[in-house]
Amino acid sequence: MKPLLEAKDIHKSFITPKSHNGTFQLLKGVNLVLEKGQTIAIMGLSGEGKSTLLHILGTLEKPSHGSLRIQGYDALVAKNCDRLRQKSIGFVFQSFYLLDEESVLDNILIPAKIINTSIKSSKKRALNLLEQVNMLNTQDRPAKYLSGGEKQRVAIARAMMNKPSILFADEPTGNLDNQTSKTISKLLFESCHQNNSSLILVTHDEHLAQQCDIIYRLKDGKLHLCEKQ
Numbered sequence: 001m002k003p004l005l006e007a008k009d010i011h012k013s014f015i016t017p018k019s020h021n022g023t024f025q026l027l028k029g030v031n032l033v034l035e036k037g038q039t040i041a042i043m044g045l046s047g048e049g050k051s052t053l054l055h056i057l058g059t060l061e062k063p064s065h066g067s068l069r070i071q072g073y074d075a076l077v078a079k080n081c082d083r084l085r086q087k088s089i090g091f092v093f094q095s096f097y098l099l100d101e102e103s104v105l106d107n108i109l110i111p112a113k114i115i116n117t118s119i120k121s122s123k124k125r126a127l128n129l130l131e132q133v134n135m136l137n138t139q140d141r142p143a144k145y146l147s148g149g150e151k152q153r154v155a156i157a158r159a160m161m162n163k164p165s166i167l168f169a170d171e172p173t174g175n176l177d178n179q180t181s182k183t184i185s186k187l188l189f190e191s192c193h194q195n196n197s198s199l200i201l202v203t204h205d206e207h208l209a210q211q212c213d214i215i216y217r218l219k220d221g222k223l224h225l226c227e228k229q
């Protein structure tokens with residue numbers, strides 16, 4: 001069976017005036033395979049390129065070189081990439097990107113509106129997801145009034161709205177206290193399990209990484225497999 005996601009020889013460089021030869025090489029040949037139902041953690045120091053790599057794997061950014069196949073499709077071709085992004089990929093961003101003025105419920109409904117799901121069925125699913133993340137009582141509250149942990153829970157629910165095959169989560173427990181961090185990570189794995197999604201997450205949290213099937217460290221532009229404890 002073909003893998004759900006296969007990235008080969010991914011490079012990313014940026015043109016910057018200060019760097020050597022005017023280009024700065026961030027990713028230097030990343031290979032990664034994600035099978036259905038698998039969970040993968042990517043760790044690494046700040047600035048190594050974890051968010052950039054996650055954005056590339058999630059089709060939000062283009063690599064300078066390399067190939068990316070998701071569900072058997074070439075995910076670097078614009079028409080495939082739009083469809084995959086809308087129907088097969090969920091993203092929890094490092095800085096949430098909720099619409100501050102919109103209510104919690106309206107934030108969660110955004111992905112469903114993009115693919116024109118019927119309002120009745122998407123509202124039912126949104127409320128169900130809000131219940132899963134224990135945020136049902138905040139459905140009418142503007143997102144700007146939520147705490148960091150609450151925003152994170154809403155961001156997870158929103159990413160799950162269109163039942164993605166792959167959920168990407170960038171430091172989902174970053175900036176959270178210990179207890180909330182435990183609740184969020186439990187929720188993330190439960191959500192993936194309930195919605196049959198595979199997961200690729202970026203984290204500095206060793207405990208969270210250890211709960212994944214595979215752990216990589218991004219260093220010097222390449223992924224290195226880590227031993228699980």
Ligand SMILES: Nc1ncnc2c1ncn2[C@@H]1O[C@H](COP(=O)(O)OP(=O)(O)OP(=O)(O)O)[C@@H](O)[C@H]1O
Nearest residue numbers: 014015016026044045046047048049050051052053
């Ligand atoms: N569009 C861009 N142009 C130039 N440099 C960029 C661009 N995007 C990212 N970078 C640089 O690439 C490096 C890696 O950024 P990235 O956000 O991927 O790191 P990270 O590993 O996620 O770090 P953190 O753990 O702090 O979130 C940084 O030095 C950043 O400034």
Ligand SMILES: [Mg+2]
Nearest residue numbers: 050051052094
């Ligand atoms: Mg980052």
